[in-house]
Amino acid sequence: MRGLVPGLASPYPIGESLPGVFRGDSFTQRWCSAMDEVVAPVITTLDSFSAYLDPATAPEDLLPWLAGWMGIALDGHQSAERQRELVQIGVELLQWRGTARGVRAAVRALFDLDPELIESGGTASSTQTGTPLPGSDRPELLVRLRVPDPEGFDVRRLDALVEMAKPAHLPHRVEVTG
Structure with missing residues (x-):
């Protein structure tokens, strides 16, 4: 889902945290710079993880993943905005899953x-015996x-x-x- 982001600077450059003897070594600094390029998207993702879990701010490619947490399968017929709405509605409807109210609300949400x-x-x-069930x-x-x-x-x-x-x-x- 996520990958390298060209030009994204690491907020915690590895080369700057090394002992002084390695700070002047060009090979070590180039190697650390390459590691910074790999680690920077991970740090950025972790720093904004709450935004990934919010249907309103999650990237579009994560919406099916969020829906899957609730057992919702987005079928791709909806726009990204509609998918966001369905995931948000799914969060609210989760408490009614398996009930008549939940079935009605799910059908209403998807098909209006x-x-x-x-x-x-x-x-x-x-009060009488023998009444049919x-x-x-x-x-x-x-x-x-x-x-x-x-x-x-x-x-x-x-x-x-x-x-x-x-x-x-x-x-x-x-x-x-x-």
Whole structure:
């Protein structure tokens, strides 16, 4: 990701920290200068490491890496600004991952549409014995999304997003309608 930066000066030149006997040796100074060229980007990166971890200031090529920390896969369909927004939203949504609220928010963030979630489970209470149990005995999550153009919509992106945002143990299906 990072590499040499031509002309970047080291804030801590190695040659200046050597004992006096080596400061006058031209070979040692040239060798130290070459090492300074390698170490300078490392020092600069470490000095500004907090900026690398902030989606607003991270270099573009690090955004997929930051997203990967949260289990988000950026698919390259978005501009750099949109990727920054998605990583920031991902930080906020991480606490809701695996919940209905998290699935809704993730779909809304990526597609700017509100999904309909249909879950097989349920809860209920009754004062009478023999009341049927709510929900279904087969766990499943159905995510239905109404879009303007169902034929041109990439269902695989929606499926991958739901796979990431839903509870890991829960099978799911996605439906896209007009």
